[in-house]
Amino acid sequence: MARILVLTEAELRRAVGLGEDELAAIEAVFPLISKRAGSMPPIMRIDVPEHHGEIDIKSAYLPGYAGIAVKVSAGFFDNPRRGLPSLGGLMIGLDSETGMPTSALFDNGFLTDLRTGLAGAVAAKHLARSDAAVAAVFGAGMQARMQLEALTLVRPIERAVVWARRPDGAAHFANTLATRLGIPVEAVEEGAEAAARADVLLTTTPAASPVVNRAMLHPGLHITAVGSDAETKQELDVDVIESADVFVCDSVSQSGRLGELRAALESGFDAGRAVELGQVIDGTVPGRVRDSDMTVCDLTGTGAQDTAIASLAVERCVGLGIGTAIDT
């Protein structure tokens, strides 16, 4: 009845990565989110408390896109004891004109990592000082790597500093990224030290209480926070958001529920001050006005990004003749 293109992680890694076209594909979705073009329902969540797991489903229909991705992400926190990664996932592609399934992307979360990294680059492109040369990274996991590497697509990053809860993790990150990016990357013991040196601060931790406070701020700093995606998480002290010259997020409704905006609103932050990244991109609302401005962007991750990256990945795989076709 339908022909499905089945793609594996290895195949998808051959097709897409941290490149200019991928960046443009992700950049294009934020104005659609802000204009409420198409349809992006709230995240669907299935809790599996017996196994310390949760499944999140994101999706979006975007007008003009041939496909709709349904993304299933799993976070099962007993997995490392079994020698398995905590995070995984897959995407299903549907034809946006007929609803018929067209592709199954068994990416093990790779496309999510990629589109999240690219969203960070989009935020920095529109909010960080154009001469930003020093990046600080909080956290030393997959998303720390993605964020730092993606940032180099849009800013002339000359050096980086990393802080993580586990010093050995930070040291390993510093070695790996220095080699990979060809720039000095230093691990430091205090977050404040890393932040003090930074033009751009990337926070990528699963922190339940703030790892960035007001004392760490300085004029000209841009912060992108990607860690919080649940009611229980918070990376930025509310003071940080209050102090920002502009507070930007991917989706006000999602950030207000699961992201950094949640705690801020609870503390009385004026919701009218929250700007969406799409509004900055399309010029509806100014982002950074002065080099000395302090800007903050919270990214919770959207189904629109999933539809965009899946669309590009499938298009590339079809063009390259990659994948296995199955007739259903």
Added chain:
Amino acid sequence: MARILVLTEAELRRAVGLGEDELAAIEAVFPLISKRAGSMPPIMRIDVPEHHGEIDIKSAYLPGYAGIAVKVSAGFFDNPRRGLPSLGGLMIGLDSETGMPTSALFDNGFLTDLRTGLAGAVAAKHLARSDAAVAAVFGAGMQARMQLEALTLVRPIERAVVWARRPDGAAHFANTLATRLGIPVEAVEEGAEAAARADVLLTTTPAASPVVNRAMLHPGLHITAVGSDAETKQELDVDVIESADVFVCDSVSQSGRLGELRAALESGFDAGRAVELGQVIDGTVPGRVRDSDMTVCDLTGTGAQDTAIASLAVERCVGLGIGTAIDT
């Protein structure tokens, strides 16, 4: 990273159907729904207005089940013009202990049809008179066929009467089902005539205004309504629900939002009178007490049924060596 069993509609049709084990698998989930065991979030819906389409996502984690199904259903109502069916879908199976994907069931909606038919049989098993011999069916589509055939698993059905908006559809249904089931099946021109003769009335229409009214009722009748799954649909007049000795549904929250309970609540029906099928099955609340009782069951379709039927289908396919394994 993971091994996925990919199954097509043809393969799934070889593995599962309207059988006793399938019936037992579906019967088992309703008490879990009513006990709020596991996790079954509200349906996620993505509207695609430009193409008269919508995508619904259902899922449930059920304790003790090895798998969790994520079911994607598509309804795109311009499809017939393209020679494609309006309804389609697929399911993804995840390991409930690790969240890793384990299977992709490209069933084109077959498993949804099946589990919906079986749920109707479960409702009749617990609510219809034990000597019910005559079935009436409203509607002549796939679910009309499924409901009637599934009913014969649980009640000694000797004859059936069908009414549909299109007389030729009803006539075709009558011929097909008479042959298939080996019983007389008659098409009639008035719904009231069909209902008058019935011990069990199965409504399977996409009606936006009621096709069953109070005048059609008689003592001893059981009605199962499976048509309404949206705020815009209603098969039963509110008087029908008010008149019932017991009103049962698969999920009070879902029926109250998308099913027959919605209009009833709006008209002042006492929510406390709505019983869940699982409560009847596990004996918490009585169903039919007297042969003369008039019983009604509204089925909106739940993610729990999807997890149950997908689990059984995958187990059968693995046992039979059916399907294609893909390493991701």
